[in-house]
Amino acid sequence: MSERKNGFPLFGQELQLLNLGLESFLDGPRAGGTAVVQVDWRPPLPVDPDLARVIRAEGEAIDCANRLVLERIQAARPHLVGLSTAREVVPGMTENTFLHAGPPIIWERMCGPMRGAILGALLYEGRADTPERAATLAASGELQFAPCHEHAAVGPMAGVISPSMPVFVVREETFGGTVFATMNEGLGKVLRYGAYGPEVLTRLRWMASTLYPALRRALEASGPIDLRSLIAQALHMGDEVHNRNRAATSLLFRALAPALARTAPEGSIAAEVLDFINGNDHFFLNLSMASCKAMLDTGRDMPGSSVVVAMARNGTDFGVQLAGTGGRWYTGPAEVPDALFFPGYTRADANPDIGDSSITETNGLGGFSIAASPAIVQFVGGTPADALDYTLQMYEITAAESNVFQIPALGFRGSPVGIDVRLVVDKNILPFIDTGVAHREPGIGQVGAGVLNAPAEPFVAAYEGLASHLAGTPRA
C-alpha cells in the first residue's frame, strides 16, 4: 500500500478503494477501472462469544502455560536407541490390539485404506487366511482398535501397528519419554496406503525376519543416534522431513551402514538391508514422526495451554489435541488434499487426508518448514516463492521459533513451532500440511502426493474445549 500512495497528493487524486475481507467485493470497481487495494485480512473463525471471553480473560495465564510448554518442547532431545517388536514394548498392546492413525474410530466408520491396512495386518498376524475372513473378524467386535497416539506411537497414512511388527524405539533424553514407530515399507503397494496383497505381506515378513534383526544389531553396535541433530541437518539439505526425507534418510544410512557391515552375519545380508534403505527416500519418515511426537509429548498436560500437541487424521476425521486439555480429541471431517496424482488417477479416487504424519507440522516441520524444501511445493505446481509464503504464514499462528531447526532460505531463521489454537481462530489461518494421498478403496495404495490446509472445525472445537476447561465446565 505504501508504494501505491507514493507520489499522490492527499486530496484531488482519483478514487481508490481499500477493501478488508471478501475480495469479490472488488470485482465491480476493478472492472470499472477503479484503483483498488485488497488487505489480507479474514474474519476470525466463528466461536461461542462467551467462551471467547473466557479465553481473552485468561490470556496471560494461557501465555504463561504456553511458554512452559514451548520451553519443554525446545529442550526435548529424541534419540533412536533401539528396535523391538510392538508386542514387547508398546504400552497396552495385546494380541487383539490393532493401532491406527488419527483420532479413535470404529470399524464401521473407517475409510477404505484404513480397512485395507487392518485386513493386511490380520493376514500378516495369521489371524485370518483370506481378506474376507479378516473383514469378518474386524467387524466382529473381538478386536481393539485404538489410536497410535494413545499407545505412545505414531504411524504414517493408515498407521496400522499390530503385535508382531518390529518398531523403532525413540527415547526423549531430557524428560525421559519413549515413542514407537514401525519401519517404513517404501513406495508402491504398501500396507500404510491400504494395500494387502501377497507382495505387501512378503515385504512385511522380510522386514521382520531380515531388516529388523540387522538394524537392531547395527544400532546396538553404533549406539544411539541423535535424531534432533539429524533433522536439523536435513533441513539444511532440502528436506522438510515429511514429504521429503532424502537427506535425512541419507544421513541415517551413513550413520548405520558401517555398523551394519560390521555386525551382519554375512555381507549379502548387509547389502540386502542397505539396498532396501537406499531404495526408499522415505525410510526416515517414521523416525521423523516419532521424533516430533517425542518432542511434543513433553509439552502435554500443561493446564491452560492452548498449544497444539497433536494433529492426526484417520482418513475420516481430523483430530487435534491441546497441551491444556489432556487426552481429549477435537475432531472434524478430514478433507481431500490438493494433489498431483499418479497417471491414471484423479481427485475422485482420493481418500480424505489420513495419517499421523501431520505430527511433523505440529512440531513446526513438514508444511510449516516447506521454505526449506521448495522442491515439495514445486512438485504440486507451486514456486519457491510460494513455499516461502506458506512458511511465513505459519509464523502467524505459532508461539515460538525453533532453537534448533532452521530454514536456510529465511536467513537460517528458526522454524515456526508451537501452534497456538487462539491464533488459528483469531487470524483464521489454518495449519498447512504436506501429505501423501491414498486411494479411497482398500487394497490399491498411493495415488498421489499433495498439500492442504487443516479443516477449521477441530480448531474451533479445541478452542471452545480449552475455554470450557478454563471455566471449569468441560463441555460434553
Next chain:
Amino acid sequence: MSERKNGFPLFGQELQLLNLGLESFLDGPRAGGTAVVQVDWRPPLPVDPDLARVIRAEGEAIDCANRLVLERIQAARPHLVGLSTAREVVPGMTENTFLHAGPPIIWERMCGPMRGAILGALLYEGRADTPERAATLAASGELQFAPCHEHAAVGPMAGVISPSMPVFVVREETFGGTVFATMNEGLGKVLRYGAYGPEVLTRLRWMASTLYPALRRALEASGPIDLRSLIAQALHMGDEVHNRNRAATSLLFRALAPALARTAPEGSIAAEVLDFINGNDHFFLNLSMASCKAMLDTGRDMPGSSVVVAMARNGTDFGVQLAGTGGRWYTGPAEVPDALFFPGYTRADANPDIGDSSITETNGLGGFSIAASPAIVQFVGGTPADALDYTLQMYEITAAESNVFQIPALGFRGSPVGIDVRLVVDKNILPFIDTGVAHREPGIGQVGAGVLNAPAEPFVAAYEGLASHLAGTPRA
C-alpha cells in the same frame, strides 16, 4: 533510484548526487548530508585498445564459437567408471612424473604447501627416506613436475599425484574423454595441504592397500555412477560441491555401500571403508572436480571461443585457459583468500590461493552456485542474501545457464556457466571462488577456509591472448 524520485517534484528539490565509479567520491557529500546515489558500475579492466578492437570486431564469430562450446559442455555426462593407479592410466605418467595443481611451475618457485606435498609424495613412493633427502631429489632436476591439467587430471590444494597413487577414472560418456583424480584424504594433516608426517603417509598407504581395492570391487559390482545427476541432486541439498560436499558424499556413500558390503572380503573391511568415507564430508570433492574438468574439456580447442575452460592455482600463480587458445596458460599472482582461520592461525599464516578445485567455479558450481549453499557464506560471516548476490553477479560474466544444475533459492534457475573472458574484462567482475586455506610453510596443513575473487591479471592476459590469436599474431 525510482523509489527515491517518487513524490519529489522535478525542480525545487534538495540537491541529490548520482555517482558512477569510485564510491569514495561520495564520502564528502555524504558527510555534508547531501542525498547521494551510488550506481554499481566499474570501469572495464585495462586492456590494449588495439586488441580490444580485434575482440569487438570478431564479436559475432566469438559468440558463435562460445555457443558451440557451451552446447558441448551442457551435453557432457561424466560417470565414475572405475579406479586404477596413476601409473597404469594417467597419460604421460612416468616413475619420475609428479603432477601438481595449477599452471606449470618449477621447484624453485613452488610455495611451501606444494613443496611439502612433493616431499610427502617422494617419501610415499620410497624415493627418499627423509624429508631432507626428498628435498635434495626434488631440487636435482631429475624429476618432472607438470600440471595435473596437462595429464587429464585434477587435484585439490597442492594436487600432487605420484605414480603409485590410486585414482578415480571418470569417463565423459557423450564425447568420450577421461579424467583422473586421487581419492580425498579427509581433513587435518593431509598431503594436499602440504603435510608429510608419518600419519599422512600411513593414511596414504591404507588408502592404497584397503580403500582402493574395496572401492574398485564395489564399483565393478555396482556399475558406473552418473556424477552429473548426483551433483544436480546435491545442489538441491545445500551443496555447491566445492567447499560443501556433505550431500554429494552422502549420495555417493549410498550408491557404493550396498556393493561394498557385498564385495568386501570381510565385514570388518567394508565397515572400515564405510567409516572412512562417512568420516569425511569432502570425500566427493575430488569427483566433483573430475566431473567439472570432464565437462569443460569437451569445450576445449574451439577456435575463437572466449569461454574459460580452466582456472587453477599452484599457490604461486593463478592460471586461466580458454577454449579458443589451446593449452596456453595465462597467469598472474595468486592472492590470499578472505578466510575464517582455525584457532591459533591468522592471515599471516595463509598461503596464497592454491589448487585445481576452482575447476568447479569454471563449471558454474562452487562460488558461482553459492546461493545453493548459504551455509558456506555464513561460515565466513556472510548472510544467505550475500550468497544470492554473489551468484547473481556471476550470471553477469557467464554465457549460459546450466540445463542440469539448478539453484533452488533462485526458483530453480540454471547455475551460471561458461565464463566469458570478454564479460570479465568489460564489466570488471572477477570470478568468485570458494576455497580452503593452507599454511604457507610446508608440513603443517590446513589453517582455514574462505572465499575470494580471482585476480584480474590472468583474465586481462587471456583476453589479449585471444585477440592476438584472432589477429593471427599470437603474443609471445
